Amino acid sequence: MRIDIESGLRRPKIDVHCHVRPMPDTDASSDDLIASGDAVGVAEFWCSRPITGGRLSPIEEVRRNNDDVLRAMGHHPDRIRGLCFVIPGHYKDALTEVERCLDAGMIGIKLYNQYHLSDPAVWPVLQLASERRVPILEHAGYPTAAEDLAQQPLISHGIHFAEASRKFPDALLIHAHIGGGGDWERTVKEMREASPNVCIDTSGSNLDDGQVEFAVSELGAGRVLFGSDGTMAGSVGKVIDAALTDEEKERIFWGNAERILAAQGAKPLRSRE
Amino acid sequence: MLIDVNAWLGVWPFRSLKDNTPEALVARLDRSGIDIAAVSLIEAIFHRNVQPANEKLAKAVQPCKDRLLPMATLNPTYPAWEDDLAACHEKLGMKGVRLFPQYHGYPIDGPLGRQVVEACRERNLPVFIPHRIEDARERHWMDPGKTVDLGAVAGLIAAVPGATVVVPNARGVSGSDLWQRTDLRDRPWYVDLSLWEPNREFANFLNQGGASHLLFGTHLPFSYAGSALVKRATLPLNAEGLADVSYRNAAKIFGLKPQAA
Numbered sequence: 287m288r289i290d291i292e293s294g295l296r297r298p299k300i301d302v303h304c305h306v307r308p309m310p311d312t313d314a315s316s317d318d319l320i321a322s323g324d325a326v327g328v329a330e331f332w333c334s335r336p337i338t339g340g341r342l343s344p345i346e347e348v349r350r351n352n353d354d355v356l357r358a359m360g361h362h363p364d365r366i367r368g369l370c371f372v373i374p375g376h377y378k379d380a381l382t383e384v385e386r387c388l389d390a391g392m393i394g395i396k397l398y399n400q401y402h403l404s405d406p407a408v409w410p411v412l413q414l415a416s417e418r419r420v421p422i423l424e425h426a427g428y429p430t431a432a433e434d435l436a437q438q439p440l441i442s443h444g445i446h447f448a449e450a451s452r453k454f455p456d457a458l459l460i461h462a463h464i465g466g467g468g469d470w471e472r473t474v475k476e477m478r479e480a481s482p483n484v485c486i487d488t489s490g491s492n493l494d495d496g497q498v499e500f501a502v503s504e505l506g507a508g509r510v511l512f513g514s515d516g517t518m519a520g521s522v523g524k525v526i527d528a529a530l531t532d533e534e535k536e537r538i539f540w541g542n543a544e545r546i547l548a549a550q551g552a553k554p555l556r557s558r559e
Numbered sequence: 560m561l562i563d564v565n566a567w568l569g570v571w572p573f574r575s576l577k578d579n580t581p582e583a584l585v586a587r588l589d590r591s592g593i594d595i596a597a598v599s600l601i602e603a604i605f606h607r608n609v610q611p612a613n614e615k616l617a618k619a620v621q622p623c624k625d626r627l628l629p630m631a632t633l634n635p636t637y638p639a640w641e642d643d644l645a646a647c648h649e650k651l652g653m654k655g656v657r658l659f660p661q662y663h664g665y666p667i668d669g670p671l672g673r674q675v676v677e678a679c680r681e682r683n684l685p686v687f688i689p690h691r692i693e694d695a696r697e698r699h700w701m702d703p704g705k706t707v708d709l710g711a712v713a714g715l716i717a718a719v720p721g722a723t724v725v726v727p728n729a730r731g732v733s734g735s736d737l738w739q740r741t742d743l744r745d746r747p748w749y750v751d752l753s754l755w756e757p758n759r760e761f762a763n764f765l766n767q768g769g770a771s772h773l774l775f776g777t778h779l780p781f782s783y784a785g786s787a788l789v790k791r792a793t794l795p796l797n798a799e800g801l802a803d804v805s806y807r808n809a810a811k812i813f814g815l816k817p818q819a820a
Contacts, residue, residue, distance in 0.1 A: 288590055291788050297682040318759070355707065427696070434696050467696030471574075491730075491756065492694040496577060517756045517792060520786040527785025529593075557663045 293535070294526035295327050295558025297535075299556050300543035303423060303462055303489045303513030304331040306358040306366075314356040324523040328514075329345055329556045330543075333358055333371040334396035336425065340438055342400055345379045348372060350388050359391060368392035371401050371422055373477075374408040381414055394421040394458075394553055403442040403459070404449035405499045412454040419549040421458040421486070427468035428476075434467070439445035443468070444476025451481035458483050458546055465516050465524070474504050485542065487513030493520050498528040498538070509511050510540050560818045562809035563588070563784075564687070565727035565751050565776030568613075568619065568627075571692075572605065572633040573699035579807045581619050587628050587782070588692045591784040593777070594806075596627055597687075599657045602694070603632035610643045619652035628654040628813060630687065632646035635675040644675075647696040648682050653727075655685040659692075661705040665780040676715060688712060690729040691754075693781065709719055709735035716748050718760045721757065723747040727776050728754045744768070751776030752787045755816035757794070770796055773804045774812075 301323060307315035319331055334349035348371060355368040369386030372380040372395065385396055395415055403424050415422050421463045428443040431433045447461055461477065464470045464486050473556050477484055486501050489512065501510045505532070514521040525538055545553055566588075568579055578587040579601075584808055589595055598620065603612035607642065608631045620627040631647035633640055633656050640785035647653040657677050660667040667688060679686045691706045698704030709729065717722050729750045732738055753776040755761055765773075777784040794801060802819070808819035 287594055289785060289788070291792050294785075295789065295792065322757075326789060429696050430700070431698055433698065467694060469697050491696065491754070493754065493778075493786045494574070494694070494697075495780055495781075495783050503749070516758065519789045520754075520756050520783075523786030523789035524783045525785075526789065527783040 288525055297327055297513050297539055299328045301328045301514050302332045302511045302543055302555060303515045304333045304334050306335060308354050312354045312357050315360050316361050320362055320519045326518060330554055331365060332367050332369055334371050335394050336371045338398060340399050340440060342375060343371060345376050349383060354394055361487045368397040369394040370373060371396040376409045381410055384414055384485060389419060396423050396459040398425045399438045399441045401441055403458060412457050416454050416456045419538045421460055421546050423460045426461045426549060427466045428473040429468040433509040436552040444473040447477050447484050448480040451484050455481040461486040463490035464488055464501055465492035470497055474501050478504055485509045485511050488513045488524055489513035489515035489517060489521050491517045493524060495524055498524050499530060502530055502534060507537045508542060510538050512539045560806040561593045561775060563593045563596040563752050563777050563804045564774045564809050565723060566598045566779045567601050568598050569601035571601050572671060574782045581623050582625060585623050587779060589780040597630050598627050599630040599632050604659050609634050613647050614628040630655045630657050630658050631676060632730050635671045635673050636665055644678055655687055657687040661703055666706060666711060672715055673718050676719045676722050680719055684742055687725045689727045705720055709737045713737045713740050713743060716743050716746050725749045727751045728778055730755050731788055733760050748772060749774045752790045753778040753782060757790050770800050772808050775805050
């Protein structure tokens with residue numbers, strides 16, 4: 287059967303992996319994000335402003351980044367939701383920051399590559415996320431080249447998700463960008479033994495054919511979430527083109543994110559219809 | 560009509576591909592609404608002597624020659640490449656040439672690169688230089704996994720006036736010499752939609768007239784066709800511009816008669 291791009295674009299979507307730029311570009315970048323999503327049917331965007339490159343920055347900088355996300359949420363309250371970025375090594379300050387952001391309306395946590403997800407330094411954040419029933423979106427992948435790994439030696443991959451989920455089986459963990467670079471087959475296979483609460487998102491600039499089907503066959507359609515991370519058209523096209531049932535695509539584009547929101551008593555910002 | 564300038568047949572040594580036989584690829588093209596695809600044989604990249612793979616390709620596409628356009632793989636560092644080119648063009652009916660300087664080990668803007676592109680220009684054959692084959696961040700330890708320098712491609716285009724040069728799988732075009740060298744904007748060079756996300760950089764490219772250098776390509780069966788199809792569906796172009804990107808530019812390159820959908 288011929289794939290129907292137009293109908294695929296009209297299908298409502300929740301994008302669990304988005305970013306906004308720092309002030310003074312926060313409003314403009316969130317406008318750009320909405321425009322790029324409008325063209326492909328994205329109703330809701332989960333945004334964060336992580337500190338990248340493994341840098342251990344002061345807590346004040348972390349708070350400013352999260353303030354940018356809160357601003358974007360205020361700029362588009364019916365479209366943008368926030369994920370609170372923290373560096374787990376800030377310990378009590380990180381936990382306080384998570385509480386501040388969740389209480390201000392954010393619906394999850396964003397972690398980058400300052401620590402492996404399974405590192406004991408991350409445990410208090412995992413514990414808090416489990417208690418609040420909010421997801422953690424972790425920057426992840428399995429870079430195969432030494433020079434790529436050298437740039438982010440503490441990037442997490444499937445093994446770290448499986449290990450973290452054994453310690454915190456109730457934590458809602460999202461492996462970021464299956465196409466974010468690296469051996470996606472390996473990191474997905476490593477996640478097979480993880481808790482059913484461990485998911486992966488479809489984002490990333492690597493558009494290798496078969497990624498989405500592979501994730502569904504290894505993990506189940508209930509553990510794959512639509513995300514873009516700056517590759518909006520490419521990521522939407524992956525799911526539309528994937529050799530999956532209509533019901534499986536519906537779960538990826540909407541149902542699984544809706545279920546994650548429901549765990550904390552929240553609903554999508556807009557009705558699916 | 561939709562022409563895909565960037566498709567492949569055969570085996571990639573480092574990952575299992577689906578839809579990589581002529582029959583399966585044509586079925587995938589049907590599913591994707593693509594009428595014609597230009598294809599070369601992946602394994603030719605890795606063979607020392609590329610010509611048997613070119614001969615195998617010509618035979619393989621014969622049953623579906625109205626759907627699959629065979630493209631020669633050439634290695635100008637190997638003896639008698641000129642004979643390979645002549646055979647591919649005159650006997651095997653190849654519609655273009657694909658070069659892989661990052662695999663065959665020569666600078667694309669050096670003497671060998673210029674020589675082979677000049678030879679193709681004399682035959683009115685388009686030259687394809689894929690920017691990358693696979694994402695370098697996932698590369699197998701046996702794969703060089705390198706990208707072609709777009710600045711070097713710009714140098715090549717400047718050095719061989721009249722040559723038609725296509726750079727599939729490119730990203731970062733608008734910041735490169737390929738676009739920044741305004742003296743090359745009237746030359747027949749092209750990039751494709753396959754791996755370039757329509758972001759702000761892409762929008763700048765289009766706003767400055769880049770659509771005339773844009774082709775539809777999927778990178779099937781390495782990449783999802785759906786990604787390129789979504790980009791095409793959301794291009795901010797009028798009907799004429801969209802027709803150029805979808806098939807008119809490609810038809811001109813391959814010497815085909817363009818047909819509206």
